[in-house]
Amino acid sequence: MKRALLTCALLLCFTTDAHAYNLLVQGIASTGPCGAGSIHFYGPQNISVNTSNSPTATDAAGLQNAVQILAGRVNAVGGQSFRYNLPAGNATGGYGWPHFDGVNEVGIANLAAVAPGLLGFAPSMTDPVDPCKVIEGDVFLGDGYTWAYDTPTAHGQKYYSANEFFWAGPTQYWYARVTLLHELLHTLGLGHTITDYAMMNYGIMPWSNQVSNAQLDLLPDDRQALRAVYPDTSTECDTAVLNTFVDPTTELNGAAFQKLLCAPATGPGPSGSRFAPHCAFAPQTRVCPGDPLYVSYTIANYGTFNETLNEALWFSKNEILDVTTGSDIASPTMFSIATLKGQSYNRWKIYNVPAGVDYDTIYYPIVFVSGAHLTLDESDRNNWTPLVAPVRIKRPEECN
Amino acid sequence: MKRLITTLTLAMTTFGLAPNADALSFARHPSLQEIAKEAPLSFRGLVKQIRFVQAETASEVPYTEITFVVQQAYAGTETGAQVTLYQMGGPLADKGFVIIPGLATFDLGQSVVVLSNDSLHPFFATAFGDQGALYVRSLEGRSIITTSDGRTVVEQDGIARYGDDRCASRTAACKLEPIFANRKTRSELSPMTVETFDAWMFQNAAAAARGVPAQTVSASRARFEAALLRLGGAK
Numbered sequence: 001m002k003r004a005l006l007t008c009a010l011l012l013c014f015t016t017d018a019h020a021y022n023l024l025v026q027g028i029a030s031t032g033p034c035g036a037g038s039i040h041f042y043g044p045q046n047i048s049v050n051t052s053n054s055p056t057a058t059d060a061a062g063l064q065n066a067v068q069i070l071a072g073r074v075n076a077v078g079g080q081s082f083r084y085n086l087p088a089g090n091a092t093g094g095y096g097w098p099h100f101d102g103v104n105e106v107g108i109a110n111l112a113a114v115a116p117g118l119l120g121f122a123p124s125m126t127d128p129v130d131p132c133k134v135i136e137g138d139v140f141l142g143d144g145y146t147w148a149y150d151t152p153t154a155h156g157q158k159y160y161s162a163n164e165f166f167w168a169g170p171t172q173y174w175y176a177r178v179t180l181l182h183e184l185l186h187t188l189g190l191g192h193t194i195t196d197y198a199m200m201n202y203g204i205m206p207w208s209n210q211v212s213n214a215q216l217d218l219l220p221d222d223r224q225a226l227r228a229v230y231p232d233t234s235t236e237c238d239t240a241v242l243n244t245f246v247d248p249t250t251e252l253n254g255a256a257f258q259k260l261l262c263a264p265a266t267g268p269g270p271s272g273s274r275f276a277p278h279c280a281f282a283p284q285t286r287v288c289p290g291d292p293l294y295v296s297y298t299i300a301n302y303g304t305f306n307e308t309l310n311e312a313l314w315f316s317k318n319e320i321l322d323v324t325t326g327s328d329i330a331s332p333t334m335f336s337i338a339t340l341k342g343q344s345y346n347r348w349k350i351y352n353v354p355a356g357v358d359y360d361t362i363y364y365p366i367v368f369v370s371g372a373h374l375t376l377d378e379s380d381r382n383n384w385t386p387l388v389a390p391v392r393i394k395r396p397e398e399c400n
Numbered sequence: 401m402k403r404l405i406t407t408l409t410l411a412m413t414t415f416g417l418a419p420n421a422d423a424l425s426f427a428r429h430p431s432l433q434e435i436a437k438e439a440p441l442s443f444r445g446l447v448k449q450i451r452f453v454q455a456e457t458a459s460e461v462p463y464t465e466i467t468f469v470v471q472q473a474y475a476g477t478e479t480g481a482q483v484t485l486y487q488m489g490g491p492l493a494d495k496g497f498v499i500i501p502g503l504a505t506f507d508l509g510q511s512v513v514v515l516s517n518d519s520l521h522p523f524f525a526t527a528f529g530d531q532g533a534l535y536v537r538s539l540e541g542r543s544i545i546t547t548s549d550g551r552t553v554v555e556q557d558g559i560a561r562y563g564d565d566r567c568a569s570r571t572a573a574c575k576l577e578p579i580f581a582n583r584k585t586r587s588e589l590s591p592m593t594v595e596t597f598d599a600w601m602f603q604n605a606a607a608a609a610r611g612v613p614a615q616t617v618s619a620s621r622a623r624f625e626a627a628l629l630r631l632g633g634a635k
Contacts, residue, residue: 024501039499097631098461100492113631114488115521117426123488125496135496186501194551202429257429 021225022191040189044083050091050107062149078236079304080226111142120179122186137187147176159207161388196221197246197344203258206242208382224342238302240382245346261296263389285391288399297367301339311335313351315363329354364390436604439515441476441614447510452490462490474605476614485525486624504533511536522617543594552591
């Protein structure tokens with residue numbers, strides 16, 4: 001559904017270059033034939049799914065479907081030329097370990113034997129003549145984990161507050177699409193980043209307000225990296241509002257950690273952090289009309305153009321934004337932001353609770369960004385999202 | 401049945417492995433201090449030899465043998481000793497070069513800090529892949545400790561941690577601005593020199609050395625190959 005928009009270039013978009021991604025400097029590296037260059041595929045690639053170690057037929061179908069969807073998301077990135085040939089194929093053979101047979105294989109393996117706690121693993125092989133050229137990029141998920149191959153919504157979770165995993169009874173399910181996309185991007189030549197918001201970090205990845213197949217997508221920094229490794233002249237305009245961000249204070253060697261943002265609160269919290277567990281609410285923020293509400297959200301410009309966006313906070317009795325019938329009420333506070341292509345912005349803004357909301361009622365504050373082009377492409381849906389938790393409007397006597 | 405079929409000895413040549421961005425996804429993300437405390441083998445040393453070896457297993461996974469000269473022992477070894485570690489990855493006959501993104505990489509002659517835990521991670525030379533490898537680099541006349549991607553390891557409130565990129569390339573104390581407008585100012589982060597890092601490791605590595613073998617799978621090439629064989633299955 002990605003669409004090149006000339007209007008974007010004409011109306012709002014300008015071009016600058018800024019990035020924080022890291023490419024995967026690998027193989028024989030700095031003193032070898034590949035030098036300090038990055039490894040990458042040459043040309044379109046087949047991808048094959050090996051379901052031989054999937055515990056059930058449902059899991060096998062889920063893995064096949066997830067790989068197909070994620071490969072499609074990679075293909076849909078504007079401004080980059082890499083393509084998977086789809087539909088994804090089927091890898092043959094009942095084995096749980098890379099064969100290095102030239103097939104780009106995604107499968108399930110006994111990763112616990114390699115290292116306990118290893119969720120994902122992306123062994124690859126480069127060409128003996130051209131070590132920068134990837135000739136096989138495999139991705140394996142650990143068979144010691146129970147994987148959910150679909151979306152939070154399919155499991156009764158909220159897309160806007162989903163963690164890396166969820167519990168269903170005694171079983172811990174991990175969202176497979178998150179690890180699969182992260183590892184697929186490694187095979188495409190992307191490394192971790194410590195300085196920006198990306199699928200190439202660790203931690204909680206955002207699910208946007210989108211149809212299932214697009215709910216988990218490459219973030220702006222990932223797209224910038226693909227555009228650098230596999231450049232082309234196509235364009236993309238798409239902006240999303242999300243509920244996670246990278247925590248620059250975490251300590252990891254090479255990858256930053258991403259977290260859920262705080263729920264809306266009446267203050268900034270004792271530590272000033274925007275991330276749990278330092279949020280200033282417990283267990284639910286209660287406000288009156290006119291009260292200031294601290295809200296944190298992320299605006300992600302996926303596109304190849306800069307664009308200026310208007311930000312608004314709407315109050316809805318359900319999780320669905322309705323800006324036309326009068327059922328949802330907008331805060332009188334408005335902001336705007338000039339976003340750069342391929343950049344993400346964590347916003348912490350104070351919006352006033354609008355007059356006209358019903359007392360003693362739960363409302364979902366919904367962030368809505370609008371711009372000249374956003375109703376024309378994918379952004380007509382992922383440009384709004386409820387915050388990670390609703391608020392309750394106090395009783396009238398509490399507000400007087 | 402295993403058999404060593406190819407050995408490329410590359411001691412003291414210009415062929416080597418260099419720092420990279422990592423790519424292993426773990427469910428657990430320990431701090432540098434946790435990795436250091438849990439590592440039964442840790443030291444600062446020089447990379448003396450790198451050998452690429454191919455064990456014949458069903459998966460044909462090649463591996464790399466790295467030998468270090470210990471300049472400063474922290475746990476499980478002695479200063480002046482030679483330590484050899486093994487990890488997956490390397491040339492695979494005439495097929496290509498197998499890379500395992502996320503594992504530590506080394507250059508011959510390089511001065512490094514190794515935090516190894518082969519009972520936890522038998523196929524990685526360093527614990528948690530490249531999170532267990534640090535590099536000694538010279539900057540502004542001082543020897544400092546850096547991460548795989550070149551950021552300085554810093555000290556905050558007496559604890560060494562992977563560096564904040566905003567402190568990279570600076571040996572002077574790096575006072576960070578508040579990350580968020582209403583966040584309290586963070587304490588100063590001092591880039592760690594070899595001397596301050598050694599002192600910190602003496603405090604933290606001791607716990608790991610108690611009663612735990614420094615090397616299990618990596619104690620010898622034969623042991624490592626046997627473990628690799630079990631991983632990939634016999635041909």
